[in-house]
Amino acid sequence: MTDIVVPQLGESVTEATVGQWLKKAGDKVSKDEVLVELETDKVSVEVAATADGTLSEIVANEGDTVEIGAVLGRLGSGSGEAPAEEESAPAEAKSESAEQPKEEAPKQETSAPSGGGDLTDVTVPPMGESVTEGTLGEFLKKVGDKVSKDETIAEIETDKVALEVPATADGTIAELLVSPGDTVTPGSVIARISGGAGGTVAKEARVSQGATTSQTPAETGQSASGQEDRPVSPSVRRVAAEGGVNPQDIPGTGRDGRATKADAVDFVNKAAQAPKAESKPQAASAQREIGPREERVKMTRLRQTIARRLKEAQDTAAMLTTFNDVDMSAVMDLRSRYKDAFLEKHDVKLGFMGFFVKACVNALKEIPAVNAEIDGTDIIYKNFYDLGIAVGTDRGLVVPVVRDCDELSLAGVEKEIGNLGRKARDGELSINDMQGGTFTITNGGVYGSLMSTPILNPPQSGVLGMHRIEQRPVAVNGKIELRPMMYLALSYDHRIVDGKEAVTFLVRVKEALEDPERMLLDV
Known part of the structure; x- marks a missing residue:
């Protein structure tokens, strides 16, 4: 058993x-x-x-x-x-369990490979923390092609990275269940592989997972009432009942077109907003017509997610920003003196970001609330320091994570940042590269920003904004001198971080950067 x-x-x-x-x-x-x-x-x-x-x-x-x-x-x-x-x-239970063969029947008729053999499902792999769907980019194989186990047969674009979907067995592509551009969810079946000798297939495969439900009753062998009474899970029924909608009206993205809990929540939310939309003039709900010198382009999934997450951060956190400035003279002098020797020994350039990472780790150890997160009515304090480093790419902003920064040397931090930056620009970041960060650093200075208020990366409670270095007059020992100054900005969640803690955090970062030898020597 x-x-x-x-x-x-x-x-x-x-x-x-x-x-x-x-x-x-x-x-x-x-x-x-x-x-x-x-x-x-x-x-x-x-x-x-x-x-x-x-x-x-x-x-x-x-x-x-x-x-x-x-x-x-x-x-x-x-x-x-x-x-x-x-x-x-009971008759109800029997009839419900009997619906599954009816739904499967069209698949067998339209795509059974002539070579015979069992069919193996190819499913969408897990996409990582908080990623619930992706868009099928393209199939690298077509129906009838022979494939080997673990050979890539499709690419899926999520709101963070591109995923490759491998073949789950040796055999022949017998059926493609979705088309390029379709939305897919983790665990959903996108293709099937025949374990037979291969060859061509009797008929073209279905091109979308929704093909079964779009066929007429005569084509599928189902009655009209069978179409209407598709299986609905208890969680979908519960969400539908609470939202006052018919569960059969919810469009499904799950297996064989069945509605998932996420589909139900989305449908109920849209239904709740419908009265507001109906009260507006009809023209207001429709896309406006564009002029001859305008161009309409659909937002990429990454850009849609960036927009959604930034808005969610503003809606859920009590976000506040505090500022300070730092004299970069000591760091710049240290770099100029040791950059050649550093490069020769460690095979990596000595940049500014490594100093900021080390300074932030020291400050986070003293002010643990900035490294924590809120979970319901609890606070989760994290005794590790995985810092996200924001990287701008052609596709948008991504935040890969440098793990265990407190255990890495300055050279180790610089190497990891360089490696993740290269992977981000080449589109090679994995889900694991970008999940689980405890604090984020973003550098608007590379684009010339003088000052900004960075937005939190939920569920984190703090983000440090770096800016451009410029010569400014400052008072030093009673004299006015020109010094390379940088404004620092800390945005934080005021629900968990008090103003005193936020200011102290920035002061500790400033102190560490203005005396980097002491920071690196841990004295």
């Missing part, structure tokens, strides 16, 4: 709702065949069989809340005959 358990659901996600069982007790199943769908507050997760056998028992029912590692059901060997009590199951 093998337990079917709740898998890891992603960073900060500890529980899920059992959505829909795609198999019933007594059904035979194959290894990697999807048995049940789980829904979290971020994504839908498909749980597959870990071996060939028979689904002998369902432990967690639809609508139950389950934690990571909880037993969902049990898999055993056997004939696969249904238990006796299944015969007396």
Whole structure:
């Protein structure tokens, strides 16, 4: 007997709702065949069989809340005959479980490979923290092409990085379920691979996951009422009931066009805004016509996410900015004296950012609230220092993370920053490169900015803004001298960081940069 358990659901996600069982007790199943769908507050997760056998028992029912590692059901060997009590199951349960074969039937008719063999699903891989969807860029293989396991067959663009989707088995591309430009979610099936000898396919594959629902009842073998009564998970029903909408009206992005919890929340939110839109003149809700000297271009997914996250930061945090300035004379003198020797020994240039990272780490250790985050009514203090370094690219601003900055030498920090900057410009950053930062540094000075108020990168509570260095007159020991000065700006979440702490943090950064030898010697 093998337990079917709740898998890891992603960073900060500890529980899920059992959505829909795609198999019933007594059904035979194959290894990697999807048995049940789980829904979290971020994504839908498909749980597959870990071996060939028979689904002998369902432990967690639809609508139950389950934690990571909880037993969902049990898999055993056997004939696969249904238990006796299944015969007396209510008619509603039988009809609901019978809907799955109807939905699958068109797929088998339209794309069965002539070479034979079992079909293996190719699914969208996890996209990282807070990333719930992506856009299919292109398929690198077409129907009928032979592929090897782990060979890249498609590219997906998320709001942060581009992902490659590998083949899950050796074989032949039997079916493509989505088209370039379609929105896909983690775990959704985008293609199927035949394990047979290969060759051409009998007919063209479906080009979109929604093809089944867009076909007429005659084409799919379903009745009109069957189309209307598509399976709806308990969590979707609950969100629909709370929002006062019909769950059957919710367009789905999940498996076989089923609505996910995220689809339901989005639909309810749009429905709530509809009365406001209806009260406006009709022209106000439509896109305005552009003139002959204008051009309309759709925002990239990255730009849409940047806009959304920046607005969310303003809406959720009590954001405030405090300023100070720093005399960069000592850092510039240190660089000029040791830059050649530093480059020769460490094979990396000695820049300014390494000094700022080290200065911020020292200040964060003294003022831990700036390195913390709010989680509901709790504060999570972090005893590690993973600093995000904002990098401007042709596609937009990205924030890769330098891990364990307190344990890295100055040369180690500079090397990691250089490596991440190169990957950002070449579009090679992974999800792991950009998630989990505790504090962010952004340098508007490279573009000539004199002063700015940087916006927080949620759920972080602080971001330091650097600016351009310029010669300004300052008073030094009773005399006016020209010094290379830089304005510093700390934006912080006033819900967790007090004004005194924010000012002290900036003062500590200023002190460290104006006496870098003392900072680097830790005295």
